[in-house]
Amino acid sequence: MSDTTEPPSAGPAAADRPALRADCADCFGLCCVALPFAASTDFAIGKDAGEPCRNLRADFRCGIHSRLRAEGFPGCTVYDCFGAGQKVSQLTFEGRDWRRHPGTASEMFAVFPVMRHLHELLWYLTEALALPAARPVHGALREALRETERLTLGSASELRELDVAAHRDRVNQLLLRTSELVRARIPGNKKNRRGADLIGADLRGADLRGANLRGACLIAANLTRADLTAADLIGADVRDADLSAADLRGAVFLTQAQLNAAKGDAATRLPPSLTRPAHW
Template identity: 70%
Template sequence: MSGHEDTRDALRGDCANCFGLCCVALPFSASADFAVDKPAGTPCTNLREDSRCGIHTRLRDRGFSGCTVYDCFGAGQKVSQVTFGGRDWRRDPGTARRMFAAFPVVRHLHELLWYLTEALTLPSARDLRGETRRLLDETERLTLLSPDELAVLDVPAHRRTVGDLLLRTSALARAEVPGANGRKKDRRGADLMGARLKGADLRGATLRGAYLIAADLTGADLRRADLLGADLRDARLAGADLTGALFLTQPQIDAARGDARTVLPGTLTRPAHWEC
């Protein structure tokens, strides 16, 4: 197994080694994604004493589809087992407030680690590998800070630094796609909610931060498209080709609607709720 694969394994949620932090630390509001309101720091009523979800296999049926598209990128087990040394907030209530505050910070950092790990695998960005490796190591170091240090960490500033590098990485990767640098391919932050993009040629397009909620991308060609932060909730990806799509994550795929013909990057898995 390569070092990059080892890193990605550590950036996948391991609920068995987490104290249910996403079910406690984070708030949610009654909506199409969540059946009830829950304030931050309050355990979800479905969370059991063993830190497992009592309705895990029925989340969508019970109105908690938002839980099925959430990924902590391994931050839950990092905070539970490393930052707090395996101390359960239930048995050590004094840790609860600081643990719940540390979790979202580490989650942000772990998401950046996912992107930086991907950037290291792109042959077209080989000239940036030294800088990428240094920034990846720095981000990993930040995840190991104490709870008090995490509480005052300027995460937005670090995200901007990483974001600048990822923009340059993306440009190099997409430059290999014919016509990808054309203006029509730059749709950063675009409002494409419900857009009719069936069969669209979006190879090498910049869709970073685009709103693609409920967009029809059936059969679209998204090879080498930059999808960092794109909102794919209910986007129709049946038959779409996402080979080599840049900075695409499992939560984005889980929130979309695809089928057996949808081609995904090898690092992602086909959601069980997708059509056969």
């Protein structure tokens, strides 16, 4: 692992995205009711989409929020709506919650996943615009950001009818180009492990600078002391991966949810836009 390569700066724009961070106080517990989950190591119980979690209180707060991991709900601690919950609750449905206005429930629950996809794209686009290496595509990125934001302001019916997969595909082309521009600044050969099965892989001290790890399965991989400077981690599954003392500064498209799902320690170096999980 090298200490001489300066990580790409994400800049202040990447560190200041309040509208793209979950604000549960302004949400009607949408992730706790709209989404299904199965009984597993991530969830102590299972439930169907549209069925409120048994831990959801009348005020839309979680009754075991401070004890989620201890109570068998680590999956809840790694979920991130990127601010979609409060937008659907307070903007799309103008503060009308599904309990007092049950006629809104089915539409609200259908709109929430669409908004979540759009807000995730807004997060990535905002990050891309803060990367100096992506300057050649900043114009196209700004246009995509404006269009994505415009879509989030649509009515509930417009959001339900949106072909969000097609929009994601268009935006992804720009994000891929951004990744290529950032990773090209790292000298030497870069590893291409896009979509690779790296479950439990021993990657201790690995030089993964500028690596393409898009969609890679890194569940329980040992990345202790690995250098992931400028590595593209979009969609990578890092559940229970050991990131102790790893260098993630300048990692491309890393999210808080990914960090929350992984393991790390006080020596793990993080991008300025993300925070060290409490369970590390």
